[in-house]
Amino acid sequence: MSQQPPRRHGTRKPYRRPKKDPVRVLAFEALRAVDERDAYANLVLPPLLRKARAAGDFDARDAALATELVYGSLRRQGTYDAILAQCVDRPLREVDPPVLDVLTLGAHQLLGTRIPPHAAVSATVDLARVVLGDGRAKFVNAVLRKLTAHDLDGWLERVAPEYDEDPEDHLGVVHAHPRWIVSALWDALGGGRAGIEELLAADNERPEVTLVARPGRATAEELLAAAGEDGAVPGRWSPYAVRLAEGGEPGALDAVREGRAGVQDEGSQLVALALAAAPLDGPDRTWLDGCAGPGGKAALLGALAAQRGAALVASEKQPHRARLVARSLDGNPGPYAVIAADGTRPAWRPGAFDRVLVDVPCTGLGALRRRPEARWRRRPEDLDGFAPLQRELLRQALAAVRVGGVVGYATCSPHPAETRAVVEDVLKGRGGPAAEAEWIDARPLMAGVPELGDGPDVQLWPHRHGTDAMYLALLRRTA
Numbered sequence: 001m002s003q004q005p006p007r008r009h010g011t012r013k014p015y016r017r018p019k020k021d022p023v024r025v026l027a028f029e030a031l032r033a034v035d036e037r038d039a040y041a042n043l044v045l046p047p048l049l050r051k052a053r054a055a056g057d058f059d060a061r062d063a064a065l066a067t068e069l070v071y072g073s074l075r076r077q078g079t080y081d082a083i084l085a086q087c088v089d090r091p092l093r094e095v096d097p098p099v100l101d102v103l104t105l106g107a108h109q110l111l112g113t114r115i116p117p118h119a120a121v122s123a124t125v126d127l128a129r130v131v132l133g134d135g136r137a138k139f140v141n142a143v144l145r146k147l148t149a150h151d152l153d154g155w156l157e158r159v160a161p162e163y164d165e166d167p168e169d170h171l172g173v174v175h176a177h178p179r180w181i182v183s184a185l186w187d188a189l190g191g192g193r194a195g196i197e198e199l200l201a202a203d204n205e206r207p208e209v210t211l212v213a214r215p216g217r218a219t220a221e222e223l224l225a226a227a228g229e230d231g232a233v234p235g236r237w238s239p240y241a242v243r244l245a246e247g248g249e250p251g252a253l254d255a256v257r258e259g260r261a262g263v264q265d266e267g268s269q270l271v272a273l274a275l276a277a278a279p280l281d282g283p284d285r286t287w288l289d290g291c292a293g294p295g296g297k298a299a300l301l302g303a304l305a306a307q308r309g310a311a312l313v314a315s316e317k318q319p320h321r322a323r324l325v326a327r328s329l330d331g332n333p334g335p336y337a338v339i340a341a342d343g344t345r346p347a348w349r350p351g352a353f354d355r356v357l358v359d360v361p362c363t364g365l366g367a368l369r370r371r372p373e374a375r376w377r378r379r380p381e382d383l384d385g386f387a388p389l390q391r392e393l394l395r396q397a398l399a400a401v402r403v404g405g406v407v408g409y410a411t412c413s414p415h416p417a418e419t420r421a422v423v424e425d426v427l428k429g430r431g432g433p434a435a436e437a438e439w440i441d442a443r444p445l446m447a448g449v450p451e452l453g454d455g456p457d458v459q460l461w462p463h464r465h466g467t468d469a470m471y472l473a474l475l476r477r478t479a
Contacts, residue, residue: 175200202463267467281404293321295328306334366469
């Protein structure tokens with residue numbers, strides 16, 4: 001009989017080749033793109049998912065899990081960093097970024113999903129062996145084992161400062177927002193603890209996919225019928241809005257594929273509708289969207305203008321974004337023109353328009369639900385960078401509208417420095433000549449929408465209205 005060779009070091013487990021999990025590999029690739037290229041997940045993830053589906057690697061459940069892993073990891077990154085710092089024996093800045101991405105994915109599975117802990121650890125270690133190698137996979141395994149000592153609430157009790165000692169830092173750790181953003185949002189919102197906690201929590205919820213039926217080209221009823229009884233519900237406020245059920249695919253609807261409908265947050269729809277409904281003194285023939293990219297508001301404004309026999313000019317500074325605007329407006333039933341032009345150096349004569357919208361570039365703090373990585377990427381000094389541009393765009397918009405015409409100043413940020421402060425500075429002549437214009441109360445132009453404040457401007461909120469935190473000021477030129 002043959003004899004087995006003696007075992008000198010006890011029984012060893014046979015080497016197990018790591019299982020390549022396409023869902024977690026894709027999630028890792030998305031996080032690396034966000035980190036390495038400053039990309040946005042909402043732009044990176046869809047093509048990765050399409051490629052995986054085309055290769056036959058993914059079904060709908062796989063796509064949903066990959067999406068949750070990516071967005072959940074990005075939303076909660078600050079919280080997970082604070083927790084991981086307690087489990088790593090060196091500062092997190094000294095951990096290689098790819099390793100930290102794998103750890104964050106593991107942390108989200110352990111602390112932010114219902115995946116069983118043993119499965120979360122095993123799957124993440126397998127991912128580390130595939131994308132990092134066996135050596136660093138051992139480090140990942142050791143850290144995740146420490147992480148399993150507590151659930152999320154247990155860890156927050158250990159890493160978050162007491163609310164009474166430091167409210168902003170407590171809320172920032174618990175709700176995964178940088179301290180400066182917590183402070184800015186609290187200032188804009190006002191009120192006590194309950195309101196700011198509701199807002200921060202809403203920022204961490206997965207936003208609904210909202211469609212807009214472009215007037216004269218599609219109806220909300222058509223979209224509801226096409227999506228099926230269980231697939232969609234009407235919007236809350238906009239008559240053209242339809243909210244898809246979780247997992248609903250906009251591209252599956254004929255109206256979306258044909259450009260007769262599009263994906264557009266209900267807050268953006270309300271801004272365009274309010275500008276279109278503002279009372280005018282005199283004719284209503286020519287409208288301008290002065291910051292039109294990527295084209296959602298321009299397409300809605302163009303459809304509304306066409307119903308009145310008015311023409312739309314859609315201007316966008318960046319040529320590639322101007323092409324997106326042109327694609328959104330393709331098939332518009334009324335006259336329109338798309339131009340690549342800088343709104344601070346107008347390509348049109350003064351007083352040429354009856355209605356003007358400027359949805360100005362901003363920090364995007366009102367859309368953190370949709371672009372969660374922006375909260376970690378933005379800095380307080382970014383406000384100073386946007387301020388001169390925002391003021392000049394509003395000045396030029398007021399110059400572009402005729403006397404008696406209306407300008408809408410909009411921004412997807414609730415930060416006071418990007419909203420009312422900009423309008424008041426322009427009206428009072430701070431940094432330039434005073435604008436001869438008066439406020440229009442925007443609240444009656446959003447009929448049925450509650451909690452719009454004291455006016456005359458409007459600030460929408462995710463936790464109150466289910467929209468992005470869009471701001472709108474309406475001004476009528478007086479001379």
